[in-house]
Amino acid sequence: MAEVCEVNGYLQPYTYLDYNQFFHPNVCHVCKSVEQDSLTLCDRCNMISYCSEEHKRLHRPQHEDICTFMTRFISEDPDWNTRRLYLYEWIDLQRKLMRIAQVTLGRKLEPYEEQMFMSAKSCFTCHRRTDLITCDKCILFNYCVDHVAEAYTHTSSICDLLMLTLKLDIISLKQTTWDLVNIKFSTFPSKKKRFTDMRSFCNRYFPTRSGDHYWCLYDHTFTDFVSEPLTLYKGLQTANLFRPKEVVDTFTVHIIGASYVNRRHFPAWELLLHLLNKRNKLVIVMIGPDLQMETKEHNVCSLCKLARRKLILESFPLLYHNYMFNASYRQPNVITGFQAELYVDETWPESIRAIQTQNCPLLLTAASLYEIQKDMIKIQNIVGKPVKPIVETRNKFNSYRPYRNFEAGYVSYRNMYLIIYKNLYN
Numbered sequence: 444m445a446e447v448c449e450v451n452g453y454l455q456p457y458t459y460l461d462y463n464q465f466f467h468p469n470v471c472h473v474c475k476s477v478e479q480d481s482l483t484l485c486d487r488c489n490m491i492s493y494c495s496e497e498h499k500r501l502h503r504p505q506h507e508d509i510c511t512f513m514t515r516f517i518s519e520d521p522d523w524n525t526r527r528l529y530l531y532e533w534i535d536l537q538r539k540l541m542r543i544a545q546v547t548l549g550r551k552l553e554p555y556e557e558q559m560f561m562s563a564k565s566c567f568t569c570h571r572r573t574d575l576i577t578c579d580k581c582i583l584f585n586y587c588v589d590h591v592a593e594a595y596t597h598t599s600s601i602c603d604l605l606m607l608t609l610k611l612d613i614i615s616l617k618q619t620t621w622d623l624v625n626i627k628f629s630t631f632p633s634k635k636k637r638f639t640d641m642r643s644f645c646n647r648y649f650p651t652r653s654g655d656h657y658w659c660l661y662d663h664t665f666t667d668f669v670s671e672p673l674t675l676y677k678g679l680q681t682a683n684l685f686r687p688k689e690v691v692d693t694f695t696v697h698i699i700g701a702s703y704v705n706r707r708h709f710p711a712w713e714l715l716l717h718l719l720n721k722r723n724k725l726v727i728v729m730i731g732p733d734l735q736m737e738t739k740e741h742n743v744c745s746l747c748k749l750a751r752r753k754l755i756l757e758s759f760p761l762l763y764h765n766y767m768f769n770a771s772y773r774q775p776n777v778i779t780g781f782q783a784e785l786y787v788d789e790t791w792p793e794s795i796r797a798i799q800t801q802n803c804p805l806l807l808t809a810a811s812l813y814e815i816q817k818d819m820i821k822i823q824n825i826v827g828k829p830v831k832p833i834v835e836t837r838n839k840f841n842s843y844r845p846y847r848n849f850e851a852g853y854v855s856y857r858n859m860y861l862i863i864y865k866n867l868y869n
Contacts (some may be wrong), residue, residue, distance in 0.1 A: 457481050459505055464703070465612045466491065466555040466563035469582045473477075473498035473844035476615055477582055488513035489572070511546050511554055524764065527569040534850055537561055538787075545635070551732050554703060562847055568593050581605035583847070604854050607663070608847050610856075614660050624649075624665045625710050629745040631717050636715050640839040641666055646671065658843070669845035670858045672714040674840045675806060678778065682834045682863045684804050691777070693724045697775040697801075699763045700783035701729035704857075709756050713743055716754050724753040728773055730766045734758045740832075763794035777804045782857055784809070786817035795825040799867035806863045808838060810848065815862055828869050834863035 459568045462473050470477050471494035482492045485499065488510045492508040493499040517523045536561040544560075545552055563574050566587035576591065578584040584597045615866040616622045628648065630636070636647035649665050661862065675696065679685035687694075696715075698705055706729060747754075757773070759766050766772060778798055785791045785807070800804060807817035815835075823830060838861040848855035 459502070463505060463553060463555050464616060466558035467583070467609060467612065468492065468562060468585075470609070471495075471498055471579055473501055475616070479579070481578065484564075488517070490563060495859045501563075505553075506549055509544060509552070509559075511677050512547050516540070516543075524572040527571055529756070530702050530849075531563070532862055533570040534561075537563065554733065558847075562849070564591055567597075578602060578605075581609070583609065584840045591846065599831055600788075604845055605847070607660075608845050608854060610660055611663055612843055615664065620661065620664060621707070623657060623661055626719060628714055629713060629744045629746050640743060641670070641673070644669070644840070645755065656750040663844040667704075667842040667857060668708050669711045669714060669841055670842040671708060671779075672712050674781075674808060674838055674858050674861060675777070675779055676715055677840055678806050678834060678838075678861055678863050679804065681836075682804070682865070683804065684777075684863070684865070687714055687719045687723070690720055690723055692722075693726055694735075695726045695728060695773045695775050697763075697773075697778040698727065698729045699731070699778060699780045699798070700785075701731035701758070702733050702782075705729055705731075705781060706734060706758065709739075710741055713741065713747070713754050714748060715753055716743065719752070721750045722752065726753065726755045726757060726773060728766075728775070729749060729756065730756045730761055730763050732760055732762065736760060762790055763795035766796075767800075768796050775801055775803055777806060778807045781808050782810060783807060784818070785812065786814070786821045791821065792825045794821055795867070799826055802866045803863055804863060805867060806861070808841075808858040809863075810857060811858050819862060822867065823866075828866050830864060830869065832862040832864050834861065836861055 462475070466472065467480065468476075468490075469479065469481060469492060472491050474494060475493045479495045485491050485493070490510075490513060491506065492500075493502070501629070538698075541552060541560050543558060544556075551604070551679060563572070564575065564585055566575060566589075567587060568586060568590040570586050574588045575585045576588070576594075578597060581602045584602065586594050586597075590784060626649065631648060633647075638647050639643040645662060649662065657760060676685065692717075696712075709727060709729075712727050725868065731851070735758060736853060737756065739756045741754040741756065743754050758770065759769060759771070761769065778801060787797065807815065807818055810820060819832065819835075838858050841859045842857040845854040845856060847853075
């Protein structure tokens with residue numbers, strides 16, 4: 444993965460549903476233009492950039508309430524733009540602001556709005572927000588005039604990674620990207636195409652578009668797309684909990700804390716369907732306040748149709764403990780949380796207790812060992828007795844698609860670490 448393919452032709456009209464999929468402090472929020480000379484920050488909140496007044500007006504209906512909130516907040520804090528903070532102080536402040544914003548606005552922040560806080564434009568060293576210089580290559584690394592000498596920490600490898608995250612964010616807006624990675628896995632599983640990790644899986648089932656010596660953008664995206672079903676399958680297999688012959692009719696997976704990323708990757712769950720008995724139905728139940736109420740049957744491959752296998756999505760914009768009282772509730776065979784971050788949100792304790800009552804396997808992933816350990820501590824504190832995972836390991840089927848994450852040190856990769864509980868009683 445020494446280099447990446449270029450992104451071309453992405454400056455095209457998008458609807459707000461498209462351009463609100465991600466935020467970047469140094470690109471036009473609407474058209475994703477990277478031309479720095481034409482960009483101006485919102486003149487009220489100074490948090491989001493536009494290339495023109497037209498694009499500022501276009502985004503105004505979605506931006507109005509959070510912009511008003513931040514404008515009022517900044518006006519009451521004269522040191523807002525110049526205050527210097529250590530990283531942990533800056534993270535605590537941004538998370539606190541997000542909580543205050545949600546209470547004030549009376550709604551949960553959109554994912555891109557959360558990124559406005561956690562990827563805010565500030566000096567990488569002291570986090571002040573004025574007199575900033577931006578790397579003209581990755582256009583993400585910022586430093587203030589007082590820390591020019593420390594810009595050497597921004598190495599070429601880090602710069603390339605940050606540039607890659609932007610390119611991947613941009614191609615994810617294109618339907619052609621998802622048409623390309625959403626391949627029909629009609630040859631999966633094949634005894635002739637054995638795999639032991641994500642790289643070998645990609646080599647067998649998604650040959651690189653640019654030869655074996657480096658990955659293209661679509662290869663990184665593909666690993667993100669298939670990481671969840673492969674992680675669950677291999678994880679349960681490692682824990683000796685995957686027994687498809689015992690599944691009579693329907694296998695149900697609950698995904699807690701589900702996000703738009705999980706929803707976008709739903710078609711990849713056909714991989715797991717192929718590993719079940721020939722006449723099984725796989726139901727993926729996604730539960731999370733960011734979702735929409737939805738029920739959908741996926742258009743499976745011809746072999747699945749012949750075998751009458753079905754892949755069903757059920758999506759609920761609820762917290763898990765509330766979902767359990769929903770009329771459409773399904774008993775799970777396994778509960779999963781991909782990057783659920785149980786340690787962050789104050790709403791998780793009740794849901795963790797609800798998960799315990801299901802008396803079934805629980806699989807959790809995180810981007811770092813530190814985060815997965817915090818999830819374990821959170822569970823231990825809530826259930827009130829010793830519960831240990833039967834699997835605690837580095838995941839061999841993590842995503843290779845980098846996401847911006849300055850808390851973790853520039854970027855992070857989804858599903859890097861994995862734990863599995865047989866249940867939350869033992």
